[in-house]
Amino acid sequence: MEFVSPEGLRLDGRRPLEMRQLRAEIGAVSKADGSAVFEMGNTKVIAAVYGPREVENRAQQMNDQALVRCEYTMANFSTGDRVRKPKGDRRSTEISMVIRQTMEACIMTHLMPRSQIDIFVQVLQADGGTRSACINAATLALADAGIPMRDLVTSCSAGYLNTTPLLDLNYVEDSAGGPDVTVGYLPKLDKVTLLQMDSKLPLDTFESVMQLAIEGCKAVANYLREVLLENTKQLEYRRGS
Amino acid sequence: MREIELSLNQTQKIRLQRALDRLQSLSSKSTSNSSVTVADTIPVNDEDGILKGHGTLEVDSEVVATVCGVVERVNKLIYVRSLRSRYKPETGDIVVGRVVEVAQKRWRIEINSNQDAVLMLSSVTLPDGIQRRRTPIDELNMRNIFVENDVISAEVRNGQHDGIWQLHARSNKYGKLDRGQLIAVPTYLVKRRKQHFHQLDKYGVLLILGCNGYVWVGELTEAKDSMEVDDVNESEKSNAKSSDQTKLEENYTALETRENICRIANAVRVLSILGFSITVEVILEMCELSILLNLDIHDMLGAEFCVTVAEKEAVRRSL
Numbered sequence: 001m002e003f004v005s006p007e008g009l010r011l012d013g014r015r016p017l018e019m020r021q022l023r024a025e026i027g028a029v030s031k032a033d034g035s036a037v038f039e040m041g042n043t044k045v046i047a048a049v050y051g052p053r054e055v056e057n058r059a060q061q062m063n064d065q066a067l068v069r070c071e072y073t074m075a076n077f078s079t080g081d082r083v084r085k086p087k088g089d090r091r092s093t094e095i096s097m098v099i100r101q102t103m104e105a106c107i108m109t110h111l112m113p114r115s116q117i118d119i120f121v122q123v124l125q126a127d128g129g130t131r132s133a134c135i136n137a138a139t140l141a142l143a144d145a146g147i148p149m150r151d152l153v154t155s156c157s158a159g160y161l162n163t164t165p166l167l168d169l170n171y172v173e174d175s176a177g178g179p180d181v182t183v184g185y186l187p188k189l190d191k192v193t194l195l196q197m198d199s200k201l202p203l204d205t206f207e208s209v210m211q212l213a214i215e216g217c218k219a220v221a222n223y224l225r226e227v228l229l230e231n232t233k234q235l236e237y238r239r240g241s
Numbered sequence: 242m243r244e245i246e247l248s249l250n251q252t253q254k255i256r257l258q259r260a261l262d263r264l265q266s267l268s269s270k271s272t273s274n275s276s277v278t279v280a281d282t283i284p285v286n287d288e289d290g291i292l293k294g295h296g297t298l299e300v301d302s303e304v305v306a307t308v309c310g311v312v313e314r315v316n317k318l319i320y321v322r323s324l325r326s327r328y329k330p331e332t333g334d335i336v337v338g339r340v341v342e343v344a345q346k347r348w349r350i351e352i353n354s355n356q357d358a359v360l361m362l363s364s365v366t367l368p369d370g371i372q373r374r375r376t377p378i379d380e381l382n383m384r385n386i387f388v389e390n391d392v393i394s395a396e397v398r399n400g401q402h403d404g405i406w407q408l409h410a411r412s413n414k415y416g417k418l419d420r421g422q423l424i425a426v427p428t429y430l431v432k433r434r435k436q437h438f439h440q441l442d443k444y445g446v447l448l449i450l451g452c453n454g455y456v457w458v459g460e461l462t463e464a465k466d467s468m469e470v471d472d473v474n475e476s477e478k479s480n481a482k483s484s485d486q487t488k489l490e491e492n493y494t495a496l497e498t499r500e501n502i503c504r505i506a507n508a509v510r511v512l513s514i515l516g517f518s519i520t521v522e523v524i525l526e527m528c529e530l531s532i533l534l535n536l537d538i539h540d541m542l543g544a545e546f547c548v549t550v551a552e553k554e555a556v557r558r559s560l
Contacts, residue, residue, distance in 0.1 A: 033327065052327060052355040063403075108298075108307060114404060115355040143279050146326025148296060148307040151280045188280040188305065228278040232309045235324045236276060237268035238261070238516040239430060240558055 003161040003173055011172055012041075019156070019168045019216055024136075024227045026144050034145025038137035041170060042127035047137035049145040052115035060116075065109035067116040070100035072134060074123040098194065099134055102155070102184045105193045106139075108148040117147065128174035129157050131182050135194070136220055143228055151186040152224055153193055156216030158183075158209045160201055165209045167216050181209050185217035245514060247544045260551040267558050275313075277306040277321060285319060294320025328353045328428045328453035330406045334397040335437040337423065337451035338408070340387050346380055348387055350395070353428065353453045356405055360387075360395060364409035365416070392418045394438075394449055394457065414438055420494050421447070421459020422506045426513040428454035432520070439521045444501035444528070450519060458506045460494050500538060504528055507541040515547060517554055526553070 004010055014020070020041030029035035032048035039045075055061040072095045076082055103119060119141065121134040135155035142149060159169045161178045169180060179201045184194025192214070201209065249257060277283060283304045285291050293299060296308040297320060306312070310323035330336070330352070338350035341357060348360045362375050362383060387393060395408040395415050410416055431450050439448040440461055449457040508527040512519050527550055531541050540546060 034325065054351070054355075054357045112355055143309050144325060146308050146310070146323040149279050150298065150307065152278075189300065225278050225281075228309050229276060229281075232276045232278060232311075232324065233265075235429075235516060236311055237265045239324075239518045240264065240268060240554075 001176065003166070003176060004164045010166065012170055016164050016166050017212065019219060020170070022220065022223050024140055024224065026140060026227065026231045032141070032145075034141045034143070034147070036137050036140035036144060038133055038140060040129055040133050040136075040168065042125055043123075043129055043133045043170075044125040045121060045123050045130065045133040045137045047119065047121045047134070047141040049117065049119050049138070049141040049147070051117040051145070052112040052147065053118075055114065055116045061114050064113055066107070066112040066114075068100055068104045068107060068109065068119070069116060070096050070103065070119040070121070070138070072096040072099060072121050072123075074126060074130075078123045078126045095131055095134070098131065098196070099138055102135055102153055102194045103138055103142065106149045106151055106153045106186060107142065108150060111148055117142075126171065128169050128171040129182075131155065131196075132157050132168075135184055136224065140224060140228070143224075144231070151188045152221055152228075153184055153186055154217045154220040154224060155182060155184045155194065156213050156220055157181060158213035158216060160205055160209050165205070165212050167212050179206075179209070181206070181213050183210060183213040183217060185214050185221075187218050187221040245516075245547075247514070247547055249544045249548070253544050253548045257548045257551055260548070260555045263555040264551075264558065267555070275311050276309075277312055278309045279307060281306045283312055283319060283321075290317060292318040294318050296321030296323055324429045325427055326429075327355055330354055330358070330397045330400065330453075331433075332397055332399055334433065334452040335394065335449070336397060336408070336453045337392065337394050337418070337449055337455035337457045338453070339423075340389055340391045340393060343383055343387070343389060346375070346383075348383070350393065350408060352406075352408075353425070353455060354406065358397070358406045358408050360393075360408045360410060364398065364407070364411055366411055366413070387417060392423050392457065394418055394451070397452075418449070418457050418459055420462075421457055421502055424456045424458065424506055424509050424513070426454050426456055426509065426519060427516075428452075430454070430513060430516070430519045431456070432518060434520075436521075441501075441505070441521075441525070444505065445495075445498045446501050446505055448505060448521065448524070450521070456509050456519070458502050458509065460498050460502065503538045504531065504541065507538060511541060511547055511550055514542075515551055515554075517550075523554070523557075526557075 023039040025037045028037045028046055029048040032050055034049040037046050052066055055067055060067055072092050119138050121138055123130050132155035139153050157169055159166045159178055159180045161176055179199040182196045185192055283306055285304050298305050298307050306321045308321055308323040310321045313320055313322050336352050338352040340348050341351045342349040346362045349357045350360050352358045395410040398407040398409040400406045431454055433452055437450050441448055445461050447459050447461040508524045
């Protein structure tokens, strides 16, 4: 199948190095300590953060750091064909773990000992790159909850189809079975906290694809920062002195 | 980016936007551009030694914010005051909390903080009001004072080395709260002040603005030494009423008071929706305004009243 037309356009009309449109909204869940909706093109994810709060299960309480928990679910209506049991399958458990580890790496857990932070992410519309979208949404929600973090962790994916590196794969490109590199990146510290790849890639191409994904992460980070700054200013001026 | 969740029509939208723009221009006059987000560099003078406070981190000899908020500078100390975050207790704060557990010699109280706080049996006044050593019998009778899910008011006493905060309720004004509403608002909207207990005699309402973002609006009852009052009453009425009836009367709140409670509670809710800081003055002003406009209590949560309040606030702050 042809994923990049001779004119250099992808199936959804993007250039190979072009991202989908980003949109973020903070404060979607009123009862949560922090929440956000994040969209990458047709992928739409909602995240809610509760805590830091008292640990539910005393046995899990840690005396030197906070307990971070994460739950990833896909809404039944998120994909083309309706899923019956969206929770508890292997894929969800794996992604929950991936998100938890990525977020744990940037949360300053030692500042909140003996407490727990719950992150709930739900995919409302799935169109490829849900993993990245979830991480970005969770970052926003954590920042909204006022939880101290080393850096804004952002994520983006990149692939390699028709001998062209492609940024931010959508569902059709994702299911082509080609290599798909998902990167979680700390822009300020210039560190990679998540790196996953399906399928195989030659080493020299891998370098360029990963670099492309990192560039994508930086673009996402710039956008998130804008959104957060706007939100902070708004909260401050509304409150008044 | 945080949208106000109201269904506004076109005119109201424009009016609200204008009011908010006005607030924005007012606040930008007084404070310079000092909002930061996570991982923003905070500019500092390297020559004079600086102290890094909360919400900051040193990365490659740069001071970097770890939370979203406003940079505050006090002499050499630089810290970031975060807006939306959980309550951080400080000694002397007045808080409203909910009892989650009755344990040995203590209650565990949920106060919207990182961890539950502890209220020791020895730091409450007993119902009989006598100062004495707490006996095992008192321990058995702890449920007569507070049980699970009771809402109480207390003062933060001190923090322990393990991060658990102790409360005390060693005064008549603290203790169990009943016949009223508890409203949870974001913590940053309640400022620490001299007074957090407000007896609104005009409305017959007791308003407690807990530092932890829990606001209590309840019936204003007479001083808590109800026992003496009861004695007098009973002798006066010369046992005309059966004890059942007096009990009923005790549990009865007049309709007017209940309405006032709802009105004040809705004023607090509107302020929390709009994200304006919550003070008694503003709440009372809003109540009077709503009465003046002849608004029903449930209409206070409607779009029109919110917009009016936003406009009023813009006028108030520009004075």
